Amino acid sequence: MNNNLSSLRVRDIGEQGLLERLQRFCPPDIIGDDAAVLETLPNQSLIVTTDMLVDGVHFSDLTTSPEDAGWRAAAANLSDLAAMGATPMGITVGLGLPPDVTVSWVERLYQGMTECLSKYHIPIVGGDIVRSPITTLAITAFGQANPNFIIRRATAQLEDVIVVTGTHGGSRVGLELLLHPHIGQHLKPEQKQALITTHQRPNPRLDVLPILWEIVESQSKIQNLKSKITVAGMDSSDGLADAILQICRASNVGAIIESSKIPLPSAFEEWLTPEKSLEYALYGGEDFELVLCLPPKPALALVQQLGTSAAIIGTITPEPTVILHHEKTEIPDQVLSLSQGFQHFSQ
Amino acid sequence: MNNNLSSLRVRDIGEQGLLERLQRFCPPDIIGDDAAVLETLPNQSLIVTTDMLVDGVHFSDLTTSPEDAGWRAAAANLSDLAAMGATPMGITVGLGLPPDVTVSWVERLYQGMTECLSKYHIPIVGGDIVRSPITTLAITAFGQANPNFIIRRATAQLEDVIVVTGTHGGSRVGLELLLHPHIGQHLKPEQKQALITTHQRPNPRLDVLPILWEIVESQSKIQNLKSKITVAGMDSSDGLADAILQICRASNVGAIIESSKIPLPSAFEEWLTPEKSLEYALYGGEDFELVLCLPPKPALALVQQLGTSAAIIGTITPEPTVILHHEKTEIPDQVLSLSQGFQHFSQ
Numbered sequence: 001m002n003n004n005l006s007s008l009r010v011r012d013i014g015e016q017g018l019l020e021r022l023q024r025f026c027p028p029d030i031i032g033d034d035a036a037v038l039e040t041l042p043n044q045s046l047i048v049t050t051d052m053l054v055d056g057v058h059f060s061d062l063t064t065s066p067e068d069a070g071w072r073a074a075a076a077n078l079s080d081l082a083a084m085g086a087t088p089m090g091i092t093v094g095l096g097l098p099p100d101v102t103v104s105w106v107e108r109l110y111q112g113m114t115e116c117l118s119k120y121h122i123p124i125v126g127g128d129i130v131r132s133p134i135t136t137l138a139i140t141a142f143g144q145a146n147p148n149f150i151i152r153r154a155t156a157q158l159e160d161v162i163v164v165t166g167t168h169g170g171s172r173v174g175l176e177l178l179l180h181p182h183i184g185q186h187l188k189p190e191q192k193q194a195l196i197t198t199h200q201r202p203n204p205r206l207d208v209l210p211i212l213w214e215i216v217e218s219q220s221k222i223q224n225l226k227s228k229i230t231v232a233g234m235d236s237s238d239g240l241a242d243a244i245l246q247i248c249r250a251s252n253v254g255a256i257i258e259s260s261k262i263p264l265p266s267a268f269e270e271w272l273t274p275e276k277s278l279e280y281a282l283y284g285g286e287d288f289e290l291v292l293c294l295p296p297k298p299a300l301a302l303v304q305q306l307g308t309s310a311a312i313i314g315t316i317t318p319e320p321t322v323i324l325h326h327e328k329t330e331i332p333d334q335v336l337s338l339s340q341g342f343q344h345f346s347q
Numbered sequence: 348m349n350n351n352l353s354s355l356r357v358r359d360i361g362e363q364g365l366l367e368r369l370q371r372f373c374p375p376d377i378i379g380d381d382a383a384v385l386e387t388l389p390n391q392s393l394i395v396t397t398d399m400l401v402d403g404v405h406f407s408d409l410t411t412s413p414e415d416a417g418w419r420a421a422a423a424n425l426s427d428l429a430a431m432g433a434t435p436m437g438i439t440v441g442l443g444l445p446p447d448v449t450v451s452w453v454e455r456l457y458q459g460m461t462e463c464l465s466k467y468h469i470p471i472v473g474g475d476i477v478r479s480p481i482t483t484l485a486i487t488a489f490g491q492a493n494p495n496f497i498i499r500r501a502t503a504q505l506e507d508v509i510v511v512t513g514t515h516g517g518s519r520v521g522l523e524l525l526l527h528p529h530i531g532q533h534l535k536p537e538q539k540q541a542l543i544t545t546h547q548r549p550n551p552r553l554d555v556l557p558i559l560w561e562i563v564e565s566q567s568k569i570q571n572l573k574s575k576i577t578v579a580g581m582d583s584s585d586g587l588a589d590a591i592l593q594i595c596r597a598s599n600v601g602a603i604i605e606s607s608k609i610p611l612p613s614a615f616e617e618w619l620t621p622e623k624s625l626e627y628a629l630y631g632g633e634d635f636e637l638v639l640c641l642p643p644k645p646a647l648a649l650v651q652q653l654g655t656s657a658a659i660i661g662t663i664t665p666e667p668t669v670i671l672h673h674e675k676t677e678i679p680d681q682v683l684s685l686s687q688g689f690q691h692f693s694q
Contacts, residue, residue: 032597033499034430034581035396037492042389048472049382050487052441054479083381094399094441094485125395132401138441138485140397145384152380234381250379 010106011099015129018097018106025110027123036125038089044144047086051077055135063178066105068200069137070112076237077141078120078204079288083235085151085209086143090125091117093139096132109137120206148228149213156232156251156293160316163292163299165205166309168240169277170265172284174199184271191267198265202288205235211305212292219298233292241282241336243291244314244322251293256323257314257336282324282336357453358446362476365444365453372457374470383472385436391491394433398424402482410525413452415547416484417459423584424488425467425551426635430582432498432556433490437472438464440486443479456484467553495575496560503579503598503640507663510639510646512552513656515587516624517612519631521546531618538614545612549635552582558652559639566645580639588629588669588683590638591661595669598640603670604661604683629671629683 010018023031030036040046051073053059059069074091081088093113097106110124117124174195177184184192212231220228232251236243240262248255259278268277293316294302303310317323322336357365370378377383387393398420400406406416421438428435440460444453457471464471521542524531531539559578567575579598583590587609595602606625615624640663641649650657664670669683 032501034427035394035433035488035490037431037494037497038393038395039494040387040391040393040491044387046385046387046393046436046489047382048385048437048439048487048489050439050441050473050475050485052443052475052477052479052483052485054443054477054483056480057478080381084384086382089393090395092395092397092487094397094487096399096401096483126397128397128399130399130401131404132399132483133403133481134479136399136401136443136479136483136485138397138399138483138487140395140439140441140485140487141382142393142395142489143382144387147384147386150384154379 006102006104008103009099010097010101010103013103015131018103019129021103021107022110025114025124030123030125036090038125040089040144043146045147045150046142047081047084047145048140048142049077049080050138050140053137063175064200066108067112067115070109071116071201073137073139074113074116075202075204075288077139078116078122078206079235079237081141081143082204082206082209083151083233083290084145085149085231086145088120088122088141088143088206090123091139091141093124093127093137095127095129096134096136097129098133098135099131101135151231151233151292153232153234153247153250155230156247156253156316157230158253158316158318159295160232160293161296161299161312162244162255162257162314162316163294163302164236164240164263164289164311164313165208165306166287166289167263167265168236168287168289169268169280169284170195170198171202171286172280173265187267187271195265195267199286202286204288205290208290208306212302215298215301215305219301229295229298231292231294233290236287236289236291237285239283239285240287240291242338245336245338247291247293248320248322252320254317254319254321254323255314256317256325259324259326260328261311261313263309263311353449353451355450356446357444357448357450360450362478365450366476368450368454369457372461372471377470377472383437385472387491390493392494392497394428394431394490394492395487396424396427397485397487400484410522411547413455414459414462417456418463418548420484420486421460421463422549422551422635424486425463425469425553426582426584428488428490429551429553429556430498430580430637431492432496432578433492435467435469435488435490435553437470438486438488440471440474440484442474442476443481443483444476445480445482446478448482498578498580498639500579500581500594500597502577503594503600503663504577505600505663505665506642507579507640508643508646508659509591509602509604509661509663510641510649511583511587511610511636511658511660512555512653513634513636514610514612515583515629515634515636516615516627516631517542517545518549518633519627520612534614534618542612542614546633549633551635552637555637555653559649562645562648562652566648576642576645578639578641580637583634583636583638584632586630586632587634587638589685591669592683592685594638594640595667599667601664601666601668601670602661603664603672606671606673607675608658608660610656610658
């Protein structure tokens, strides 16, 4: 990179100058009015989510390149849309910047964001750049969804089973490997890198939705159901345990989870104890997978179509508690809770 | 107010505790999922705008109460939607807060925001509250518009005239009165307060839209036009001069503005010189009025229906310059520009 360019700071070109440079990351036909205009499909609901990220609180140059910070910020918002069953339409980006941030840092942030967004053909449709003592990123993502196919937390039902997409725990272990490079010495370099990539470049599971809806529609037809099969769920951004507990609380049900069924990254087995693996899987967070509750037949079809990266890990129960069951071990059942669940397990 | 309550700080109840307290400002049926769900009308485009506001840069406790900061932030975003011809659907609010901000301050901010929003029946549909070294407010507003009735900057045409809604300059003078309470001594208290209120509680001109569209539809019919009358425009948040120049640049046209036609707050005439009045009107900013370009007949009908608060101030011309003409004076015509236009005028 040209040294002159890489040392150019925001104060040298001002917010307006920076905005002009960043316009190459946005579709040209959308820029230039007081607001962006986007076409919508008929009979769809609008789905909106927003996130705010602050330097030193939510990202840091110590562990995260600007490209990765951008990717992760975009991915987190897209994951919220995926968790609602929505097709993303675009995002807006608000950016607060100290004047001594380099232009290169900002362009690398946008590079990472657009790398993630372009995987799903999603544009940045608007933004605002302002002076601030601390680098701050505010993203709002919006999508559309058929009102009959919206995934909510509060609609889990008795006899539903719980499906998770992908493995859990990898993002947190990837972060540990970044923070403490001396650990995981006997992991193969590619295993180590895979875990780090899981942390740096999470993939929102928008790919699950078309598969899910096809199964729901065909099974609703086969079973001649009066109303379509309902899918409840959310994403596991705040941890798998949190997702299960939130869904159960919102739906006024409980669940029994089979610990051995939770898919883990392959490196965990040869490196971590079962207890530690489970701790990371349940409480690690930021895996951005989907946790879905639906009847057993469509659930099985979904898991089969998604392949080894998905599993049925439990069942919805009437009692409003979430039980963690450890098959083939002598560990007694445990009651999961956000505040103390895992501390109890670790004893 | 209860002293205990007013001294409660964000650190005492945490972001989660604060979020729970702020939920009373949001419709209860919208909260609780990964994203908000909103119904849309068929065949409408989605219109999205976003703003970021930082303590000490865009608002300050020295001049602005938290209620007014909230009102102004909401109004600015709604004004962007009005400027596009869009009907607002909702806003999201991202909030970065230092732990020592009082809960009362945040609640007063939300109080001001919802006071403005409720005038137009617009809900806060989502948000994010995070820890930050500096109070930061990120608002995204979204609305819907009939694709045939979207107001853009780039569609001003020859023979259009330029309409402004409301008076200009009042917001900036209101700010001056707040910053320097000793000025404007001979203004009546109610005049002073009116100017201060113009600054503290600007009204986005959403009320203009139904009147405008009715005139456009009926005149298009009367004149038996093949295609509907096009309305170009934007809001005057960055100043009236800026709005006229931006529209002309985007439309590749020019304009001639009659300085005596620009509506001013009534207090200006007895207090300020004509030069100073015009400087505030053109460059003061934050009046959040609409600047619209449309053919003379519907323009006249619009001004008549809006009453004394609106005027035709000029005409679109082919030459790509904006000329300020001073009728009945010996001041020569001036060329308006953003960078030097007014400095020239002040000489």
